[in-house]
Amino acid sequence: xxAAPAIEVSDLRKSYGDLEAVRGLSFExxxxxxxxxxxxxxxxxxxxVEILEGYRRRSSGEVRVLGHDxxxxxRDLRQRVGIVLQSCGFYPxxxxxxxxxxxxxxxxxxxxxxxxIDLVGLGEKSDVRAGKLSGGQQRRLDLALALVGDPELxxxxxxxxxxxxxxxxxxxxxxxxxxxxxxxxxLTTHYLDEAQILADRVAIIKDGVVVAEGPPSxxxxxxGGYRVSYLSxxxxxxxxxxxxxxxxxxxxGDALGRxxxxxxxEVARPTLEDVYLELTAEAEAEL
Amino acid sequence: MSGVALAWxxxxxxxxxxxxxxxxxxxxxxxxxxxxxLVASVFADDGDELDVLIPGVAGMSIMATTFNAMAYNLTxxxxxxxxxxxxxxxxxxxxxxxGFLGNSVANAFVQVGLVxxxxxxxxxxxxPKDWFELVVFTVVGVVTFGALGIALSHAIPNFDSAxxxxxxxxxxxxxxxxxxxxxxxxxxxxxxxAEILPLKHVIDGYSDxxxxxxxxxxxxxxxxxxxxxxxxxxxxxxRGFRWQD
Numbered sequence: 001x002x003a004a005p006a007i008e009v010s011d012l013r014k015s016y017g018d019l020e021a022v023r024g025l026s027f028e029x030x031x032x033x034x035x036x037x038x039x040x041x042x043x044x045x046x047x048x049v050e051i052l053e054g055y056r057r058r059s060s061g062e063v064r065v066l067g068h069d070x071x072x073x074x075r076d077l078r079q080r081v082g083i084v085l086q087s088c089g090f091y092p093x094x095x096x097x098x099x100x101x102x103x104x105x106x107x108x109x110x111x112x113x114x115x116x117i118d119l120v121g122l123g124e125k126s127d128v129r130a131g132k133l134s135g136g137q138q139r140r141l142d143l144a145l146a147l148v149g150d151p152e153l154x155x156x157x158x159x160x161x162x163x164x165x166x167x168x169x170x171x172x173x174x175x176x177x178x179x180x181x182x183x184x185x186x187l188t189t190h191y192l193d194e195a196q197i198l199a200d201r202v203a204i205i206k207d208g209v210v211v212a213e214g215p216p217s218x219x220x221x222x223x224g225g226y227r228v229s230y231l232s233x234x235x236x237x238x239x240x241x242x243x244x245x246x247x248x249x250x251x252x253g254d255a256l257g258r259x260x261x262x263x264x265x266e267v268a269r270p271t272l273e274d275v276y277l278e279l280t281a282e283a284e285a286e287l
Numbered sequence: 288m289s290g291v292a293l294a295w296x297x298x299x300x301x302x303x304x305x306x307x308x309x310x311x312x313x314x315x316x317x318x319x320x321x322x323x324x325l326v327a328s329v330f331a332d333d334g335d336e337l338d339v340l341i342p343g344v345a346g347m348s349i350m351a352t353t354f355n356a357m358a359y360n361l362t363x364x365x366x367x368x369x370x371x372x373x374x375x376x377x378x379x380x381x382x383x384x385x386g387f388l389g390n391s392v393a394n395a396f397v398q399v400g401l402v403x404x405x406x407x408x409x410x411x412x413x414x415p416k417d418w419f420e421l422v423v424f425t426v427v428g429v430v431t432f433g434a435l436g437i438a439l440s441h442a443i444p445n446f447d448s449a450x451x452x453x454x455x456x457x458x459x460x461x462x463x464x465x466x467x468x469x470x471x472x473x474x475x476x477x478x479x480x481a482e483i484l485p486l487k488h489v490i491d492g493y494s495d496x497x498x499x500x501x502x503x504x505x506x507x508x509x510x511x512x513x514x515x516x517x518x519x520x521x522x523x524x525x526r527g528f529r530w531q532d
Binding site: 053054055075078079081083085087088089090091092093094098102103105106107145149 | 288292293296300303304307308367368369371372374375376377378379530531
């Protein structure tokens with residue numbers, strides 16, 4: 001990671017009329033980092049990302065993307081950024097190769113068209129028109145169109161929404177490849193497992209502010225933590241604990257003392273989902 | 288790549304897309320030519336009718352290739368998110384729209400040329416008497432109708448309804464503006480409406496350029512009406528412009 005972060009957001013605010021969608025949001029994304037932005041619908045994710053992409057103007061606060069103010073929409077910045085939007089199509093009557101080749105011309109140092117197509121695994125579909133691709137394949141074309149300019153920073157807005165499990169795994173593979181290529185990725189997603197698997201760090205947004213930030217494995221819920229459960233008389237007994245070592249020692253010791261087995265023993269680490277649900281519970285309840 | 292080169296790339300892609308879109312190719316080229324051939328066949332022996340018909344169909348072609356095409360295409364591009372996507376790339380806005388608009392302008396010139404060639408070769412209508420006037424009215428017509436088409440696209444809620452919006456304006460306009468018959472035959476009320484709308488004035492200009500030959504000076508009134516519509520169209524097109532729904 002070089003000195004200057006890829007993205008710096010400080011006290012960002014955005015109002016639509018009386019509604020304040022983003023209320024003093026701050027976070028940083030380091031170079032080469034895969035950063036996940038999570039939060040319920042209406043939390044301000046899309047507004048924030050669209051400000052970073054240069055689509056919207058902020059009401060106040062400081063924003064730097066690769067050292068630029070995205071609001072000024074400088075061409076130099078757009079040449080270094082790739083954007084994968086939610087539900088944005090492309091000319092349905094162009095083939096994959098034509099579409100990617102056309103987009104490449106807008107960039108100073110693009111990848112070879114075939115390379116970008118192969119990167120997203122669409123090689124066999126190069127001569128198929130975009131309108132004839134399946135939903136998952138179209139999202140991969142989106143990705144190829146964003147990657148062909150060989151950007152330093154890639155925005156991925158809900159990249160796997162609507163994918164079947166196999167297609168999701170393929171998309172995850174592409175994100176992992178981007179990380180290997182030292183790209184910076186800002187990922188927004190509804191899927192917490194996706195964020196847990198892909199992101200180096202995440203920020204959870206609620207009501208326009210960051211309520212938690214850090215590596216997914218470091219984020220732990222305040223209550224409980226580890227869940228230890230086993231079957232007793234056909235019924236699952238669950239304990240929650242900050243430190244399972246002591247609890248497990250006691251449980252297994254007791255069981256051995258009675259000459260029994262602990263049937264169906266499970267130890268579950270707290271997942272990002274537990275943290276997320278705890279932090280966003282209020283918001284869900286309001287809905 | 289320079290902004291000019293990118294505009295050229297965009298233009299070439301737009302040409303390719305145009306020919307791959309059967310309905311665009313049909314409404315811009317085939318339909319005006321078919322109507323010309325059908326109606327002209329009826330009046331093939333009547334030189335006066337043909338002198339009305341050729342400028343009329345040329346004027347209709349200008350409207351179809353610019354006004355109709357802009358309203359359809361921009362509604363589609365916005366609904367599909369293609370405009371939004373292009374805005375996120377380093378493609379300069381000016382280059383993108385130069386390529387996009389250039390496609391429409393090319394269609395307009397090709398189509399007017401075709402109508403004149405068919406009129407001369409098949410129906411023995413004379414070559415235009417004033418080529419300069421023809422070009423002037425084509426340019427002014429393209430700008431005016433193109434801008435009005437862009438402005439209309441701002442009012443169209445989605446691509447499914449685009450056809451209704453466009454034809455609600457296009458069909459009455461060609462009926463009252465003297466495309467197939469001289470607008471002199473219209474009832475006074477309709478004639479007055481046609482006099483306010485832009486299409487009749489493009490056709491008047493073409494009529495003088497192709498048949499009358501009195502020169503641009505005789506059609507300054509028509510140019511003035513077109514300029515007013517053009518100014519209104521450009522204002523509305525720019526002010527109401529949205530990159531996304």
